[in-house]
Amino acid sequence: MKISEYKFSRILKPSLFVLLLLPAIYYGWGVWQDALGANPLEAVIRGLGDWGLRILLLTLAISPLRRLLNWAQLLRLRRMIGLYAYFYVVLHLLGYLWFDQFFDWEEIWFDILERPFITVGMVAVILLTPLAVTSTKGMIKRLGKKWKKLHMLIYPISMLGVLHFWWMVKLDITEPVIYAAILTILFGERLFNKYFK
Amino acid sequence: MLIKKNNELSENEVTDFSVYQNRRKFMKTAAGLGIAAVSGLPIIEASAKTISPYSTDEKLTDYKDITTYCNFYEFGTGKEDPAKNAHTLVTSPWDVVIEGECENPGKYNLEDLLKPVSVEERIYRFRCVEGWSMVIPWMGFPLADLIKRMQPTSKAKYVYFETLHDPKQMPGQKRAVLDWPYVEGLRMDEAMNPLTLMGTGIYGKDLLNQNGAPLRLVVPWKYGFKSIKSIAKIRFSETQPVNSWQKANKNEYGFFSNVNPDVSHPRWSQRKERRIGQFRKIKTQPFNGYGEQVASLYTGMDLKKNF
Numbered sequence: 001m002k003i004s005e006y007k008f009s010r011i012l013k014p015s016l017f018v019l020l021l022l023p024a025i026y027y028g029w030g031v032w033q034d035a036l037g038a039n040p041l042e043a044v045i046r047g048l049g050d051w052g053l054r055i056l057l058l059t060l061a062i063s064p065l066r067r068l069l070n071w072a073q074l075l076r077l078r079r080m081i082g083l084y085a086y087f088y089v090v091l092h093l094l095g096y097l098w099f100d101q102f103f104d105w106e107e108i109w110f111d112i113l114e115r116p117f118i119t120v121g122m123v124a125v126i127l128l129t130p131l132a133v134t135s136t137k138g139m140i141k142r143l144g145k146k147w148k149k150l151h152m153l154i155y156p157i158s159m160l161g162v163l164h165f166w167w168m169v170k171l172d173i174t175e176p177v178i179y180a181a182i183l184t185i186l187f188g189e190r191l192f193n194k195y196f197k
Numbered sequence: 198m199l200i201k202k203n204n205e206l207s208e209n210e211v212t213d214f215s216v217y218q219n220r221r222k223f224m225k226t227a228a229g230l231g232i233a234a235v236s237g238l239p240i241i242e243a244s245a246k247t248i249s250p251y252s253t254d255e256k257l258t259d260y261k262d263i264t265t266y267c268n269f270y271e272f273g274t275g276k277e278d279p280a281k282n283a284h285t286l287v288t289s290p291w292d293v294v295i296e297g298e299c300e301n302p303g304k305y306n307l308e309d310l311l312k313p314v315s316v317e318e319r320i321y322r323f324r325c326v327e328g329w330s331m332v333i334p335w336m337g338f339p340l341a342d343l344i345k346r347m348q349p350t351s352k353a354k355y356v357y358f359e360t361l362h363d364p365k366q367m368p369g370q371k372r373a374v375l376d377w378p379y380v381e382g383l384r385m386d387e388a389m390n391p392l393t394l395m396g397t398g399i400y401g402k403d404l405l406n407q408n409g410a411p412l413r414l415v416v417p418w419k420y421g422f423k424s425i426k427s428i429a430k431i432r433f434s435e436t437q438p439v440n441s442w443q444k445a446n447k448n449e450y451g452f453f454s455n456v457n458p459d460v461s462h463p464r465w466s467q468r469k470e471r472r473i474g475q476f477r478k479i480k481t482q483p484f485n486g487y488g489e490q491v492a493s494l495y496t497g498m499d500l501k502k503n504f
């Protein structure tokens with residue numbers, strides 16, 4: 001599959017850019033209009049975490065989709081999607097630091113050390129940061145082979161993301177199980193592709 | 198097309214509640230000055246006439262928030278699920294089975310159970326184990342009244358409560374997230390404490406299904422999950438009941454579940470809470486601020502072990 005260069009860079013990519021921005025706009029609007037229910041700040045933190053994880057999985061879906069549809073252009077969307085995942089995860093972290101903890105650093109430090117689900121989330125964000133920083137064309141050139149190796153980190157990061165959600169849940173693990181299943185499919189496709197094709 | 202959600206309040210009702218709040222303020226002042234009786238102003242509901250000494254004067258949480266942000270897994274595990282799904286619960290007629298170590302066991306129709314009691318207003322803080330809280334104007338009567346009528350025997354050391362179990366009316370029970378029916382328990386002295394309420398209403402109205410209609414427990418110094426909803430059975434027992442959340446995860450939830458800022462939930466701190474409707478978090482108080490009335494129930498107990 002292939003679409004014209006014009007359609008790709010003038011329509012598909014900008015549309016996707018706007019589409020991925022919509023959740024952020026929704027939560028911004030929701031807070032402003034007080035349309036997020038009884039506990040809007042929790043809704044924002046959770047919503048940003050949800051979208052961070054979803055977009056992270058979307059990033060991982062690009063190369064399987066490329067293989068499935070035989071559509072090489074897709075790879076050129078991956079950086080933008082990956083950076084969006086980082087954008088939402090960082091906003092999610094900021095939401096936690098600000099209106100969950102109100103920058104009470106002692107409490108935050110305690111949380112990171114004592115609560116496995118926070119520890120795991122924190123490790124995921126820290127690991128994600130060098131990937132975001134090295135996503136520029138210049139960096140890709142400069143790092144060469146090492147770049148590929150470095151960006152393999154996305155595999156443990158996405159597992160940590162799902163684990164973070166799983167450990168956070170009080171009782172009903174339906175949603176994290178769904179994310180874990182999607183992740184398993186995405187990983188499985190890669191293994192299958194590597195060893196059985 | 199605009200579709201109005203069935204749980205949305207009409208303009209009128211909203212006004213009702215601000216009137217309700219103002220009326221309360223007036224009555225409080227009036228009561229303070231001792232002029233309520235002589236003022237000649239129409240004071241509306243008999244039930245709300247007197248202000249209970251147990252009531253707090255903190256700002257009430259909005260009726261809309263109280264009725265749309267609920268944990269009631271019998272109707273789904275999302276906070277907004279109960280408000281959407283609880284219409285399938287039939288609360289009239291309603292029977293409560295009373296059994297175990299007492300002189301007057303039997304199956305009681307709710308109306309008969311309520312006939313001799315006088316319902317009063319109690320404004321309590323309500324602290325959920327998840328770290329949020331509300332201020333709720335309950336309508337209800339002391340559980341002690343009901344217990345005395347049932348004449349528990351000397352063997353009755355605990356009171357056990359059970360929510361209705363009927364997956365047809367409570368669709369959330371089709372999934373085994375918790376071991377249905379939901380059960381809770383109190384030690385007899387906790388149950389007899391004057392703070393402990395059988396709730397029948399909120400804001401002067403009957404309880405909505407999502408808030409545990411038609412009859413629920415309200416134990417303000419314990420985490421919210423102790424305040425079991427839609428009660429169908431009460432049993433007096435010699436042994437300590439195992440409550441549902443303890444059954445689900447005994448490392449995280451205990452029998453007592455007293456609000457305690459010094460005992461963290463393994464996965465989050467309990468030092469602070471988000472009062473629904475406020476931006477800043479506030480400090481959580483031991484026994485949710487009811488220590489004066491209840492701390493003596495636990496003297497000599499290690500509250501870190503007996504969480």
Ligand code: HEM
Nearest residue numbers: 042045046049050052053089093096121122124125161165
């Ligand atoms: C790659 C990194 C991360 C991802 C993908 C992620 C994703 C998520 C997801 C999906 C949820 C569940 C939302 C829901 O219930 O619907 C969540 C909840 C949460 N996350 Fe993260 N998260 C990440 C990092 C972090 C970090 C670094 C922190 C804080 C230090 C954090 C703090 C929280 C908190 C406090 C909640 C629970 C919110 C609540 O209970 O209301 N997360 N996260």
